[in-house]
Amino acid sequence: MSTLVLDSVSRWFGNVVAVNDVSLTISPGVTGLLGPNGAGKTTLMALMTGFLAPSAGTVLLDGKPVWRHTEAYRQIGLVPERELSFGYLTGRQFVRANADLHGLTDPGAATERILGVVDMVEPAGRNLDTYSKGMRQRVKIAAALVHAPALLLLDEPFNGVDPRQRMHLMDLLRRLGDEGRTVLFSSHILEEVERLARHIEVVVSGRHAASGDFGAIRRLMTDRPVQYAVTSSDDRALATVLIAQPSVRAVRLRPDSGLDVEVDDLGSFAVGLPQWARAHGLTLLDLSPSDESLESVFAYLVNR
């Protein structure tokens, strides 16, 4: 059982602040690190694995700093986003080299065991550059797990992996979490994180935007005001109807045609809108969410 603690960690590169005063604790079980691309997830991962010195603050694994502390790697398994460039090795040779480098007592047995865990025994005799993306990802995970680390960090592990392999990987990570290991993975896809992690840390623009179990984060995200664009047979008439509803916070006429509507309570708005329109003899021509992108969800969390 290992716990990773970041205390007021900042990291800047020249004038650019990549990570801004982040404090968080990663405990045993599966934790998702969620944020849009460029939010600083990779920088955070590098800080957590001793591949970057914090400009301020401390990163401690079980009470000891990870920067310039090679012994810490006995506890850490790292799956970087970068591709493997050891194409001239077979999967088995690559995993075995990792086992050897860790100085395991029986590296051969550990290699075979972990290849079995990630279901790569059969293709392990082939060269890495013949593998599919999902297979390479599984071999990278095998290499990171071969020494049975208490802490496993994965940077965007599902990127480019096909759905079936993704399910397989998720099952594997879930199992590792249930075994009591500390598993942290980063992702920019909400659904991915939701399916796998109980606990979620959200980072946006280098800042720690939210932290908690998934239900709480999801509620934060769905309770936020949502923007819709509505077009109807009579926009001004519809606007007067809408502004009277408690679920609607704001209505604005668009310059060409249609309305921008800001909705507080998505549920009652969705149920009410057709009824209100019918009651006033209005025809709805078009209804579309105008800010469903993940970035706007994150932006909301940050400004909250």
Next chain:
Amino acid sequence: MNATIVRLAAQALLGRRRFWLLLALPVLLVALTVLIAVLTDREAAWPLLPGLGYPIVLPLVAVLAASSVLGPEVDDGSIVYLLSKPISRHGVALSKWVVAWAATLVAGALPLFVSALIAGGGDRAPAIGLAAAVAGTTYSALFLAVSALTRHAVIVSLLFVLIWEGLLGNLLSGVAWLSVAQWGLRIGYEVSAALPDPTNLVWAVLASVVVTVGGVWLAGDRLRSFSLRGED
């Protein structure tokens, strides 16, 4: 030192296209020596060694070897697989250097010695062989450090060899005091007085040792501070 890293570095060196270039240089040198020796006489081939083999082929082989064992892995970040292990970073650097050093001796110093024998070197052959072994050792450590310090390792190393040692070394005799090639020659001079005598022996030995040890140590120190930068 770590046997696994030595093995991986050797595989990386042998597996790259650059290796064939590295091999082609000494093969060309020996072939050229044989050709001249056969067409004219053996003595006529000797100028190839102080003119081409020692100042060009040897450092080029060292540059290619040293930059192949470390540079690409640092560039593409896959060195994290070696560094995320409970192994001293100086051990990683030392293991990498051993491979580059062995390659420089086999593909650099040895062919020079063979060419010298063909060119009827007499006691000049072991002298230039020793000089090449010493300079190859120092070069490989120096260029390893350069590979750990900059992404433009090959260019920086070539500039050192061609501009500093080659061009300026010929114009200003004082450069010999800060020239890996000249230190090697001075040590070779102990075997045969036919070699030039550019600096003093104690300085040549000391400087070679300091640069070799210092280069490997510096490479290890840079690896201790290796930072993983994301795309974002």
